[in-house]
Amino acid sequence: MTDKLIIFDTTLRDGEQSPGASMTREEKIRIAKALERMGVDVIEAGFPIASIGDFDAVKAVATVVKNSTVCGLARALNRDIDTAAEALKPASSRRIHTFIATSPIHMKMKLRMEPEQVIEQAVAAVKRARRYTDDVEFSAEDAGRSDIDFLCRIIESAIAAGATTVNIPDTVGYNLPNQFGSLIKTLIERIPNSDKAVFSVHCHNDLGLAVGNSLSGVLSGARQVECTVNGLGERAGNAALEEIVMAVRTRRDVFPCDVRLDTTQIVYCSRLVSNITGFPVQPNKAIVGANAFAHESGIHQDGVLKNRETYEIMRAEDVGWHANRIVLGKHSGRNAFRTRLRELGVEFSREEDLNEAFRRFKALADRKHEIYDEDLQALVTEADLAVSNERVKWVSLCVYSETGESPKSKITLWINGEERSHTAEGSGPVDATFKAIESIVDSGCTLLLYSVNALTTGTDALGEVTVRLDNAGRTVNGQGVDTDVIAASAKAYINALNKVMNPVARYHPQSEETATYVAVRKFPLVSNLLKLNSII
Structure with missing residues (x-):
């Protein structure tokens, strides 16, 4: 029988670490339900100790998801593991995913620990996680740059301690496919108890090789792939779920395994994640891009009309493209x-x-x-998009723009129950609108990103606008939708401002603020655990 390839989706955790991609509790639930409907095996819902908001979101996902395993990430620290276990309590099927860095540079410069200490801490973390669940995953962070002998030792020890899945991450996207595949093969062959655990791969896309490295790992024996919808993730992103799934499904002649997903849900999930995060999908993106199944060349069109398989290796309908x-x-x-x-x-x-x-x-x-x-x-x-306790609300907008004249924008806002208006000029109507808003609010924010995306075709299409603001080093994402792009822009800017002013916000798991926030707001007695490792 063909082996099953486990699809481990980390859109809600690693994907959310993309600057500006933070999701609300309700948005995480919507994406989790879509992933469950698609048949994703494991949904990594977040990093519970990162903040109260992340803890609540993981708990909410664990409550509503019934047919997929819900996973929470935890460093190899007791408090992290205990917090993850608490958040996952409502889950029908739960997994604790604990990790520690194993490369020489990480152990020396970041952890400031000797290799033997790292092994000891990894074993203790796995054993503690096993108190709460039989499904424990251990990750050797930066495995792609780790010493092979040390990797064999720590993974053997983790499996012996009770890890049922061991993850080999290419954390910084450094490996090449043949190199990474060889690493997986060597580990499986050399580790005496490798048959007691599922080997997993988690590859980043810094060199554009995340999917290639992941598939090479699968060909070498890995039976779980960690990926995200649309390849969302830190820096250049992660391996794209849709590309992994369709590569394995399409090339059954090569892969000795198969996925058990409803692939017709892929396009819907892609659009949902793009819509919620504000990260548009490029038109030529494999599988889910608008041009993925488009043919303009006359030769291609003629071939497809005569026989679809002349230029299409999979059916558009199989991934969810249809007249909707x-x-x-x-x-x-x-x-x-x-x-x-x-x-x-x-x-x-x-x-x-x-x-x-x-x-x-x-x-x-x-x-x-x-x-x-x-x-x-x-x-x-x-x-x-509404933020709890909104301090700024849009009332009305009037924009004047004429060739040869400076565009003007008058906006009226409610701020803490008081109506205020201001008119400003700008290089364009959007610029004028943003300046008018800032004249009223005086947030001191810096605009990092302004993006407009038409959700459908036609001049009456809804325009989706994303703005990214920086406020004293804190980055927030705002969204607005409207058939009027200028109105959508104002809504997006105001949405971002309300997030800046919202005192209960999700901090990035890798930031120093997380340590202080968690210690003061949730766990006042864990000052000894505040030295953060970075995330896989």
């Missing part, structure tokens, strides 16, 4: 609206939330002739 237009308009009822959203994996726990979403749908239908699934997803995301 729905006939909903201003005369459609709430039941039809709710039914379609349910088909898209969106459920409303409160009737008032459905009513508000339906009201926004009706308003959009008055402005837009045809409604697409992407529009519906944007409506739901727009509701999720």
